[in-house]
Amino acid sequence: MSDSPSDQPVVLLVEDDGLLLMEASDTLADAGFTVVEATHADKALKVLENRDDVGVLMTDVDMPQGSMDGFALARLVAYRWPSIPVLVVSGMGTPGPNDMPEGARFIPKPYEPTTLVRTLQAFLRRAA
Structure with a gap:
């Protein structure tokens, strides 16, 4: 497997809890993802507008x-x-009927790191 940046899927990770952000970021990086972190939605939008x-x-x-x-x-x-x-x-319950956009996936917290990685890999295969 090549280590050129184009081979590393980029995940924009939006999480306000510092510890959870660090844990998820480490899990994803260990699985071969490039992680861009944002602590709230406004920062995430700036990332999307600039990358x-x-x-x-x-x-x-x-x-x-x-x-x-x-x-x-x-x-x-x-x-x-x-x-x-x-x-x-989210650890706050499941989404209501109009909360999620079409095609989005939901994982309740706490989640297993392997579940997170498998879900994201499946997403990227489908999008490719």
């Missing part, structure tokens, strides 16, 4: 900072960047 290599968005739902929660971010990304798959994670 064209994001392969998948992974966002937490409950983020006190910023102008929107993870569901609103997921819907906006699905609308503005329809080629980017969206994975939503």
Whole structure:
């Protein structure tokens, strides 16, 4: 496997909890993903506006900072960047009928690192 940047899928990871951000980032990096971190939705949008290599968005739902929660971010990304798959994670229960954009996936917290990696790999295979 080559280590050129184009071979490393880029995951935009949006998580306001520093420890969870670090753990998820390490898990994804160990699995071969390139991780770009954002602590709230507004930072994530800036990343998306300035990079064209994001392969998948992974966002937490409950983020006190910023102008929107993870569901609103997921819907906006699905609308503005329809080629980017969206994975939503939350420990606050399951999404309602209109929370998630079409095609998005949901994983409840706490999740197994292997579940996270498998879900993202399947997403990227489908998008390729």
